[in-house]
Amino acid sequence: MSNDATLAFTVSDMTCGHCAKTITNAVLASYPSAKIDIDLASKRVSIANAGDRAAVASVIEAEGYSPADA
Template sequence: MLEFRVQDMTCGHCAGAITKAVKQVAPQASVEVDLDRHRVRVQGEADGEAVKAAIADAGYTPEPAGN
C-alpha cells in the first residue's frame, strides 16, 4: 500500500482529479481519498514514484504520509 499526504487537496473535484491521475498509471489499483485528513491511499500493484509523479502532474503536492 502507498499513502501520500496531499495538503492542497480540498474538495471533491480534487479527489476526482487525483483518482483519475493515479488510475492512468495504475489502472488495477484501488484508490482511497480521505479529504478530511488530506490522504490518498493506493492499494494494489503500483509504482510509488509513478503514482507520486501522476499526482504532481495533476497539479497537487504529494508528500510521504507519516502515520
C-alpha cells in the same frame, strides 16, 4: 510495475471533491487496477496495486498537486 503494497500520501493542496476525483482519475489512467481510498478531511490518499512510490507521486504531481509521504 505493479505491487500489493499500499502507498500513502498526504496531499495538503487537495481541498475538495473535484481535487479527489482528479487525483483518482489520474492514478487510474496510469494504473487501471489501482485501489484508491481518499480521506478528504485528513488529506490522505492511499493507493494499493499501483507502481512504486516515486512513479505514483509523479502522476499526482502532473495534475498540479503536492503529494508527501504519509
